[in-house]
Amino acid sequence: MIKYTLQRLGLMLLTLFVITLVCFVLIRMLPQPVVQPGDPHQAILEERMEAMGYGKPYLEQFGMFLRDIFTKFDWGVSFKNYVGRPVTEIFVEKMPPTLLVNLYSIVLAIPIGIILGIWAALRKNSWIDHTISTLTMVCISVPSFVYASLIQYFLCFKLDWFPILMKAGTDYFSWPMFRSMIPAVLALSFGTIAGFTRTTRAELTEVLTSEFMLLARTKGLTKTQATVRHALKNCMVVVLPSIFGSFISILSGSLIIEKIFSIPGLGDFYLNSITALDYNIFMLDTCFYTTIGLLAAVVVDVSYGFIDPRIRMGSKK
Amino acid sequence: MKKILCLMLALVMVFAMVALASCGKDPENTSSAAETSETSETESKLIGSGTAEDPYRFKGDYTYTDSVTTLATNWNNLTYETNDDAYPADYVRCGLYTFVFNDAGLYPVEGRDPFDSYKIIPEMAAAEPVDVTKEVRAADNNKYGIPEDVDSGYAYKIALNQNACFQDGKAIKAEDYVKSMDILLNPDYRNYRATDYYSGSLSIAGAEARANSGHNKYAENGLMETPLTLADLTLNDDGVYCDAQGREIYVAISANVADWLGGDSLKYYVENYGDKYFNLEHWEELAAKENADGYAPLTEETYAWHVSVIATEAWGEDETNAPGYWFVCTGKYDEVEFEDVVGCYASGEYEITIVLSKSLKGFYLLYSLTGNWLVDTTLYEANLTPSGETYVSTYCTSVETTNSYGPYKLTSYQTDKQMVFEKNEKWWGWTDGKHVYVDPEDGKYYQMYQTTKVTCDVVAEASARKELFLKGDMITYGLQAEDYEAYGKSEYLYATPSETIFFLILNGCKSAIETREAAEDFDQTTTDLQSMTLLSFRKAMAVTYDKEDFASTVSPARKGGYGIIGENYIYNPDTCARYRDSEQGMQALCDFYSVDTSKYASLKEAVDSITGYDPDAAKKLYQQAYEEALAAGYITDNDGDGKSDQTVLITYAVSSDSEFMTKTMNYLNENVDKADAGTGFEGKIKFQKSAELNTTWSTKLKAGEVDTCLAGWSGSALDPFSLTDLYVSPAYQYDAKWFNADATMLTLTIDGKEITMDIHRWSDALNGAVRTDDAGVDHNFGDGQTSVENRLAILAGIEGKILETYDYLPVLQDASKFLLSKKVFYVVEEYNPICGRGGMTYMRYNYDDAEWAEFCKNADNLKY
Structure with a gap:
């Protein structure tokens, strides 16, 4: 297992390097945005870019980029969207709202989704199952920004239960802040709840019809005992990795939801950096998400071995 | 089942009774009562006697809640680039001069009704600029190069407001202006706003030379009086083509070409259209030869490569078009020091002198000085960090790096979320007795800037803005197309x-x-x-x-x-x-x-x-x-x-x-x-x-x-004449590829004489350049050079010619409409082209924050 994990980590680093290099070169190959023809500021803009080292060969620029990271952990400053500010500082500033809203939504969604899935599976083909399955399909089919708009209109505007926008400030763990996050959390949760419900129901339904479940019952276990001790454990082989997967999305945020509820998070941070060709922000974002994505893939793969002892990682046979 | 039905029936009855009870309330009476009490309460909230010496001031908190789709991130007046970033300027900065409405008090305008016109008054300045052109020219061997044949319009002494200070109490003196200008034009900083002080109408003498000190200087071949061709060039010892004066020739690669490419660069076209239009066989080699300024030296090799790139059927060019891409390197800008060349210096502790390279006087001079280049130089330099061969400053990117000298100061800033401004108690305008106006309704004097706090949130979605407005949490709401049915006739709608x-x-x-x-x-x-x-x-x-x-x-x-x-x-x-x-x-x-x-x-x-x-x-x-x-x-x-x-x-x-x-x-x-x-x-x-x-x-x-x-x-609202250039200059024209303004003749009778020129020349002459007509006579119809009537006739003549091309089919006159919250009102309803409706300066409140919160509890009150 250790050898397998180390192999995966090695491959992960290699992949990270290749992705970083490709992204670095591609973003710098994009044509510079131009101002209106004849605008006297154009010359200044070009000169600035040159002075900041952007006219040098790409590989030389990449070398400088890596040197600054490895020697000073300096990811540079933003020169377009947040002029002069270190990009790591902005990134860290914008991380908490995204992290919290998504974390709350997953914390809410996982138990509800799993419980609904179990309930539907245990009541398979009953009206409960049909209702849950129908709602699940609706929730999966309708994009989250539709819920967001509906929640904002009915719960925030009409009923005045919550603020229309997320509260300003950095008191992330205060009650007013939490209350202001609830609409966004709800909007993000519906899809995730539906996803977990569907997965859990499908897996549990299959497990419940397995022969070992019949054996468990014939050995004298009650239905509840058999379900909890055997069926649930088996269906978690699929559900648990999807929980890990969900946590990855915590960091990426949701562009639309953050816009609708005015959450100052990372949602449009990445996109804006590409539009503005704010290279340093783009590279920090790229490297961060790539690392998280690759790490998550390793964690999910390795977790299989822990969740289900029948799965042996790295085994040739 | 019966129980459930009974329960439901009971619930319906309860709801119906509640609904009836609420319908029974008379909102009209409520409103009247509120208005009556409001009048007396409003009076009790005023301090002062409403006279010029003791104008009304306001007790209580008055918060202006605003929204933007993109929050400012860099409001540094030396470097900001976008309109979003300009948002805080009106709050944290003042110009040397400012616009106010004319009124029946301190600022009357003869022949105009109050609030029908405007006045320009000194703000950071203490008085009107004094023309010292003759004195400055006579001093220092005319080091700023003021023309010998003019005696005015080139140099001004400006006495500064001695009460002016930053929010931290630091006094603002002449040296602060000079040092700020020095930072602005520092060639190592390459500040975005530097060009504003030499490329526009307010052109500070020596500013361009200082900002470009030590940089190469290029002149576009196509814009030279006699453009060069290959036959005019010779190779120098380095193998670079030169003109007869030995000046090296360059091919523009990523530098913009105004005359030939309408302001775009060859690189831009090649990267966007590739081999569809160009022969890319030698493009990479050519591009590799470009220098830091975006030009490649013209050698036999680069000439051949360049011609091979552009001479394609699809691009429609051949070797004869190559000179259109050339630039002549007319040398390097001399390395100059600020104090040696720049026409901005302290002529007293509280007096600056500015020297201009282009004449500017009267209204347009004052108008140009309604902006300001002043920064807190100590704070500015403390926030400078090197980046490559230049520097970036984080001045004015946060609360800590902002030192206001406007009526408000920044007290809270959260990136991409919210900024909050509160009254800058150190602002001189609260007590100088000049920031007052006479209300056109009651004839009393009031202090300007009733607003005590401004919060600006990022609200990207129009639906959210509308909901916030209808809940009383936003002062204005810009109407969307779908809102016109509901609010198109609202009495709170403004255009x-x-x-x-x-x-x-x-x-x-x-x-x-x-x-x-x-x-x-x-x-x-x-x-x-x-x-x-x-x-x-x-x-x-x-x-x-x-x-x-x-x-x-x-x-x-x-x-x-x-x-x-x-x-x-x-x-x-x-x-x-x-x-x-x-x-x-x-x-x-x-x-x-x-x-x-x-x-x-x-x-x-x-x-x-x-x-x-x-x-x-x-x-x-x-x-x-x-x-x-x-x-x-x-x-x-x-x-x-x-x-x-x-x-x-x-x-x-x-x-x-x-x-x-x-x-x-x-x-x-x-x-x-x-x-x-x-x-x-x-x-x-x-x-x-x-x-x-x-x-x-x-x-x-x-x-x-x-x-x-x-x-x-759109251009400057106060200068329609400059718009003509947009329709006759290939750098701007949308139709430059099929409409030649140089070949479109226009004959007008000016001062009784018939003059014939192409509309490009008419446009240039209208905007202050000397142009020769077809009879060989020179003309300049710029501001102050001829009567306004003549200038209008020329503008109308050019407009008519452009319309006749049918290249531009006018369809819409731009405007916007918005709903204004009941919390506030404008002193003047009519839109003034120069002062608008007075903005924050004249914004008045019907309710203070506490009253407004109470008012908003009744949803009926918030119907528009």
């Missing part, structure tokens, strides 16, 4: 006019159209593009659309547009007189739309009769266009049904798709179908959306790769 005219630009680039038609995937049996270049077709298109109907359908805040110069351009700032209301401006429209002015009592009535919509004329013109297109072979009628076999497909350049775009396309198609019915083009003219072109839409439109777009120009 704000804008300068821009949106016109449909119609492709007339025959070469580009031929190229597109020659493409393999173009089916000439079903589609035609060439017909749109026919004048009759373009004329038909011009009268196809009812502009007012178009505006009310696709963009209700706007209205019909008829000329290429909008309604709100003021040619005389002293009287606020608008070009569109001038005799010349109105006559230009009547001439273009063939209005018989003799049928109307006044020119104004004649202009008001213009709709620009004539379905009968459109039909005749479409039929004429059909016949001409048939004769020219653009279209066929093989089945002999009298209808074109081809559909004229007009591709609309969509930058990014939206509901507005869809509505526009639907309107254009539906109405052209009505107009061409019964003609040879019946059902055969179609508008289609392009792919999303983002920022490349204008380049593609100029190149004739797409056919139309609703676009517009």
Whole structure:
């Protein structure tokens, strides 16, 4: 297992390097945005870019980029969207709202989704199952920004239960802040709840019809005992990795939801950096998400071995 | 089941009773009662006696809640780049001079009603600038190069307001202005705003030389008096081509070429169009030769590579066009020091002198000085960090790095979320007795700036903005198209006019159209593009659309547009007189739309009769266009049904798709179908959306790769004359590829003499350049060089000529409408082209924050 994990980590680093290099070169190959023809500021803009080292060969620029990271952990400053500010500082500033809203939504969604899935599976083909399955399909089919708009209109505007926008400030763990996050959390949760419900129901339904479940019952276990001790454990082989997967999305945020509820998070941070060709922000974002994505893939793969002892990682046979 | 039914019935009854009870309340009475108590409460909230010596001031908290879609991130006045970043400027900065309404108190204007005009008063300055041109020229051997033949307009002494200070209490002295200018023009910093002080009307002497100190200087070959050709060049010892004076020649690679490429660069075109238009065999080698300024030295090798790149059939150029890309390196800017060349110095502890390289006086001088370059130099330099060979500053990017000298100070800032401003208690205006006005209603003196706090949140979605407004959490709400039905007649609805005219630009680039038609995937049996270049077709298109109907359908805040110069351009700032209301401006429209002015009592009535919509004329013109297109072979009628076999497909350049775009396309198609019915083009003219072109839409439109777009120009509201350049200069023109302003002659009678020039020369002369007419006489019709009447006649003449090209079909006059919260009111309802409605300076409140919170508890109060 250790050898397998180390192999995966090695491959992960290699992949990270290749992705970083490709992204670095591609973003710098994009044509510079131009101002209106004849605008006297154009010359200044070009000169600035040159002075900041952007006219040098790409590989030389990449070398400088890596040197600054490895020697000073300096990811540079933003020169377009947040002029002069270190990009790591902005990134860290914008991380908490995204992290919290998504974390709350997953914390809410996982138990509800799993419980609904179990309930539907245990009541398979009953009206409960049909209702849950129908709602699940609706929730999966309708994009989250539709819920967001509906929640904002009915719960925030009409009923005045919550603020229309997320509260300003950095008191992330205060009650007013939490209350202001609830609409966004709800909007993000519906899809995730539906996803977990569907997965859990499908897996549990299959497990419940397995022969070992019949054996468990014939050995004298009650239905509840058999379900909890055997069926649930088996269906978690699929559900648990999807929980890990969900946590990855915590960091990426949701562009639309953050816009609708005015959450100052990372949602449009990445996109804006590409539009503005704010290279340093783009590279920090790229490297961060790539690392998280690759790490998550390793964690999910390795977790299989822990969740289900029948799965042996790295085994040739 | 019975129990459930009973329970439900009981619940319904309870709800019904609650509903009836709430309906029984009389909102009118509530409101009246509120108003009565409000009057007495308002009075109790005033401090002072309402006289000039003791104006009314306000007790209580008055918060202005605002929203933006993008929050400012860099409001450094030396480096900011976008309008979003300019948002905090009015709060945290003051100009040397400022605009105020004229009133019956301190600022009367003779012959004008209060709040009908404006005054420019000293703000950071203590008095009007004093012209010291003669003295400055006489001193220091005229080191700023003031022309010998003028005695005024080049140098001014400005006494500074000695009460002015930063929010931290630090006094603002002359040295602060000088040091700030030094930072602004420091060649190592490459500040974005540096050019504002030498490329515009306020051109500080030596500013350009200092900002470019040590940098190379290039002159565009195409813009030189006698452009060079290869025959004029010789090779120097380094193998670089030089002109007769030994100056090296360069090929522009990523540098912009104004004359030949309309302000774009060769690299831009090559990277966007690649081998579709260019021969890329030697492109990489050529591009590798470019220097840090974006130019490659012209050698035999680079010349050959350059020619090979551009000399393609698709690009339509050959070796003879190569000089269009050349620049002459006229040397390096001398390395100069700030104090040696820049015309900005302290002439006293509280007095600065500015020296200009171009004459500027009167209104335009003061107007230019309503901005400010002043920064807290200590804080600025403390926040400078090196980046490559330059520096970046985080000055004015956070609370800590902002030191206000305006009426408000930044007290909270959260990136991409919210910024909060509160009263800057150190601002001199609270106590100087000058920031007061006489209320036009009660005749009492009031202190300006009633607002005590401004919060600005990021709200990207219009629906959220509306909900916030309707809950009382936002002061204004900009109406969306779908809101007009509900709020179009609201008494709280305000319209704000804008300068821009949106016109449909119609492709007339025959070469580009031929190229597109020659493409393999173009089916000439079903589609035609060439017909749109026919004048009759373009004329038909011009009268196809009812502009007012178009505006009310696709963009209700706007209205019909008829000329290429909008309604709100003021040619005389002293009287606020608008070009569109001038005799010349109105006559230009009547001439273009063939209005018989003799049928109307006044020119104004004649202009008001213009709709620009004539379905009968459109039909005749479409039929004429059909016949001409048939004769020219653009279209066929093989089945002999009298209808074109081809559909004229007009591709609309969509930058990014939206509901507005869809509505526009639907309107254009539906109405052209009505107009061409019964003609040879019946059902055969179609508008289609392009792919999303983002920022490349204008380049593609100029190149004739797409056919139309609703676009517009806006310029300084106080200078309509400068707009002409946008229509005659290839650097700006949308139609530069098919309309040559240099070959379009215009004859006008000026001061009794007939003068004939092309409209490019007319435009240059109108904007202060000396141009020679066809009879060899020099003319300059710039500001102050001739009468305003003459200038108006020239402007109208050029406008008429541009309209006659039918390249620009005016459609919409830009404007916006918004709802204003009941929390506030404007001292003056009428929109003033210069002062607007007074902005934050004159904003008044019906309720303070506590009262407003109470008021908002009753949802009926928040109906608009």
